[in-house]
Amino acid sequence: MDPDSVEGLRASGGDGATDAIGPDGRVPHGSSDDPDLLDFSANTNPRVPTGAAKTYRKAFDAARSYPDDDYPEFRAAAATFVDCEPKQVIPTAGGLEAIRLAIQTTVRAGDSVLVPYPSFGEYAREVRLQGGVPEFVPHDELLTADPSDHALAIICNPNNPTGEAADPSALRAFADDCLAAGTTLLVDEAFLGFTDERSLAGHEGVIVARSLTKLFGLPGIRMGYAVGAGAARDRLATARRAWSMSTAAAAVGAHCYGQREFVAETKARVADERARMRERLSGRFDVFRSDAPFLLLSVSDSESVDDILATAREAGIALRDARTFRGLDAHIRVAVRASEENARLLDALDV
Numbered sequence: 001m002d003p004d005s006v007e008g009l010r011a012s013g014g015d016g017a018t019d020a021i022g023p024d025g026r027v028p029h030g031s032s033d034d035p036d037l038l039d040f041s042a043n044t045n046p047r048v049p050t051g052a053a054k055t056y057r058k059a060f061d062a063a064r065s066y067p068d069d070d071y072p073e074f075r076a077a078a079a080t081f082v083d084c085e086p087k088q089v090i091p092t093a094g095g096l097e098a099i100r101l102a103i104q105t106t107v108r109a110g111d112s113v114l115v116p117y118p119s120f121g122e123y124a125r126e127v128r129l130q131g132g133v134p135e136f137v138p139h140d141e142l143l144t145a146d147p148s149d150h151a152l153a154i155i156c157n158p159n160n161p162t163g164e165a166a167d168p169s170a171l172r173a174f175a176d177d178c179l180a181a182g183t184t185l186l187v188d189e190a191f192l193g194f195t196d197e198r199s200l201a202g203h204e205g206v207i208v209a210r211s212l213t214k215l216f217g218l219p220g221i222r223m224g225y226a227v228g229a230g231a232a233r234d235r236l237a238t239a240r241r242a243w244s245m246s247t248a249a250a251a252v253g254a255h256c257y258g259q260r261e262f263v264a265e266t267k268a269r270v271a272d273e274r275a276r277m278r279e280r281l282s283g284r285f286d287v288f289r290s291d292a293p294f295l296l297l298s299v300s301d302s303e304s305v306d307d308i309l310a311t312a313r314e315a316g317i318a319l320r321d322a323r324t325f326r327g328l329d330a331h332i333r334v335a336v337r338a339s340e341e342n343a344r345l346l347d348a349l350d351v
Helices: 003-012 052-062 072-082 095-104 122-129 168-181 230-239 247-257 260-281 305-314 339-348
Strands: 089-092 112-117 133-138 152-156 184-188 206-211 224-228 294-298 331-335
Touching (some): 003 122, 072 089, 072 206, 072 247, 089 095, 089 230, 095 206, 095 224, 112 122, 122 133, 152 168, 168 184, 168 206, 305 331
Antiparallel strands (some): 294 331
16 A cells, blocks of 8 residues: 555545545444444344354454464355355455455556446545546446456445345456456455345456455454455465454354355345335335345435434434435435334334
8 A cells, every 4th residue: 555645545535525535534434333323324234143142252262362364164154155265265354354455456556447436435445545546437337337448347236325236147247348358356245145146256357355244243343355266366365464354253254154044034034124115215215226235215305314314313213324425415325124123214204
């Protein structure tokens, strides 16, 4: 990472009003730190797998020694889940570290990178920290963009904050186009576990970034990994920090990936609740189609986003102000949580 790029990001605050980068060079995220609020601003599962807490406590004694830096159990579990080779799995402390590692090992100063919008603000931030130049493309047009002359292309699948999953055949065709052009493709699959779509893990020329924290409701443990094949995998493995995942994270992650019944139940519940919420919310908002555990709502000109956020907060609920995403100027995002919690949200929004 170039120190001049770090200082430049702090000085610029991003790219004007369309980039939500603060004076410290950081971007806003969902989640509320107020324990008295029901948090619909973050998209993590409100439930966790049975036995996760026991596994976490059991890892304490092992945590008194350095982890096995090969992480064999975690790698095997992750590889089985996404259908790749264990050696292709690069453990990281959360999905964000996997994204940073992918960009650090791909982008040089001055390189152009295809970045979707509206989408996760960290993509552009990480590119700029490397001295790269984001070229913003509407998220639903990126798969038809020409990857030539770009060091990297980034896809969020399903996209955050809009929620739709990429067409599988179009995504694989784009991956092939990137490979032919010599452009690395980074696919952020943080929410793909909520769908039945197949991962791109192991595809030549593709780096997949994965997070367990969304699907299994444990963001604070920081469980994630990258998957690469061929030269991309070798770069990731070389640059990865030693002991890049904690003992507890590796143990809990391997445990969670063995809970197939929990995953199936979560996917079914989210699909049912999302459909119910969408129907109710559509009476007041324009609701984006979503395959993810959240819904993006467009607020009409006759209403105020600030008023809606304030009203929800008075009812003890935190919503995500989606105006911090590039290209959105009158939007909020809500998570899909447990049935009784979703009912409380719908009542608070008077739908």
